[in-house]
Amino acid sequence: MTAPDPSVAPAEPPPAPAARERELTAPVSLTLPNGRLNPAAVGFARSPLVDTSGIAGRRGWGRNKRWEYWNVITPTHIMALTISSLDYAAVHEVWVFERATERTWGHGATVVPARDVVLPGSLGGGIAIAHAKDLAITVTPAGDGEVWRLHAAIPGASFDITVTRPPQHDCLAVVVPWSTRRFQYTVKDVALPATGTLTTDGVRHDVPSGSWAVLDHGRGRWPYDVAWNWGAASGTLADGRGIGLQVGGRWTDGTGSTENGVVVAGVLHKISTPVVWRYDLAAPLRPWRVTGGGLDATFTPFYDKRSKTDLGVFASRTDQCFGEWSGTFAWTGADQVRHEVGFAELVGFAEDVHNRW
Incomplete structure (x- = not known):
């Protein structure tokens, strides 16, 4: 299973942006x-x-x-x-x-x-x-x-x-x-x-x-059969504010939900747009790229934690790479003002997983 080469545009267009997700407050x-499933539970919360x-x-x-x-x-x-x-x-x-x-x-x-x-x-x-x-x-x-x-x-x-x-x-x-x-x-x-x-x-x-x-x-x-991407990182911006990245993909496609967001100074900025992942699973230590919804991030791995299990009914294959995230994130605040932060050398991980479970 090989994911798209990060240096080549995807063969298919990226998923259409999702409608703004409902925010749960109670x-x-x-x-x-x-x-x-309780329909009233569908949405995201802080x-x-x-x-x-x-x-x-x-x-x-x-x-x-x-x-x-x-x-x-x-x-x-x-x-x-x-x-x-x-x-x-x-x-x-x-x-x-x-x-x-x-x-x-x-x-x-x-x-x-x-x-x-x-x-x-x-x-x-x-x-x-x-x-x-x-x-x-x-x-x-x-x-x-x-x-x-x-x-x-x-x-x-x-x-x-x-x-x-x-x-x-x-x-x-x-x-x-x-x-x-x-x-x-x-x-x-x-x-x-x-x-x-x-x-x-x-x-x-x-x-x-x-x-x-x-x-x-x-x-x-x-x-029973599902595949996903997940990436996360934590660190501090140049001005001392904390930042956390959270991105996912594939398993949420077509559901109207995403697990994408950036936390800046403790405040979640939800990304309802499905992000696009570009990487080469045949060479997982090459840089990965994740873009969409105001996020433009490059992940540079330094280690691949690879695991594989096959017990017949249950099987799992994981490449979880650890490395550093760098890039920019832009969003429009409640004040309708556009904000942007740049980040570098945030240590975290990115993974490609396929489970039969």
């Missing part, structure tokens, strides 16, 4: 009493307003997908954890990357049938827990979701990270409707300050200020 249930407690149990069994993914980038290391339940299997991972040497510590577990996994019905509704051979993860929310404690341990590596949401800091929460039976609620929370400790082979490393966390919280009922 709590709402993702599902109706019969388990189908905080996690959607109740997803209806995603679990026997209703829609096999299509229910629930997960918490956290990524933390420090000046010296990158850490990630995944807790997930796919109904018939629990799939977890802990991964640590040392940026100077490109040494990695990692361990994944696929548990069939799913067991020893706890995921709250809705974001912040309780502790998320995963236990498997040689792997232990807990994600503990506090302060109404303003603080998160991330604990993870595998052979050779462990970390204890505290993530703090700054006051009045927007996330991007989106309900993506494929149909009344297939839909997804995702919360992408970027540019979250992180502190704590990491231990590798008995050596302790502090996680200093200037480290950033990204959350991907997901609850939904998915098609």
Whole structure:
């Protein structure tokens, strides 16, 4: 599977701009009493307003997908954890990357049938827990979701990270409707300050200020075969304001929803236009380009975290590249004035994923 060469224009025109998405401003249930998508939940929000407690149990069994993914980038290391339940299997991972040497510590577990996994019905509704051979993860929310404690341990590596949401800091929460039976609620929370400790082979490393966390919280009922792009980055503008990038693609095409937005100084600027991705999956360490909706960004990778699993019914192929984002973002504010920011060397990632699940 090869994505378009970044130096060549797409063979097909980019998707037509989506209509402006509805903004959700009050709590709402993702599902109706019969388990189908609640039309009132379709839209985006700046905080996690959607109740997803209806995603679990026997209703829609096999299509229910629930997960918490956290990524933390420090000046010296990158850490990630995944807790997930796919109904018939629990799939977890802990991964640590040392940026100077490109040494990695990692361990994944696929548990069939799913067991020893706890995921709250809705974001912040309780502790998320995963236990498997040689792997232990807990994600503990506090302060109404303003603080998160991330604990993870595998052979050779462990970390204890505290993530703090700054006051009045927007996330991007989106309900993506494929149909009344297939839909997804995702919360992408970027540019979250992180502190704590990491231990590798008995050596302790502090996680200093200037480290950033990204959350991907997901609850939904998915098609069996799906592919997506996802990219995110966090950092600081030249004037000292924080910035977070959040872009996606392919899996939202044709739904009227996107998971695209830029957070500047804690304020989300939603991009309802599907962005265009240009990159070469045969050479993933070449620059990637993402454009549309006021965003013109180049991603320059320095490492490709490649993984592949094929268990028959369940299969996954991922190229998650880490690197630096640079570019510009322009938007029209509520004051009807055009604003533009330039950014450079924002460390983050971009990925190409294909799942059969």
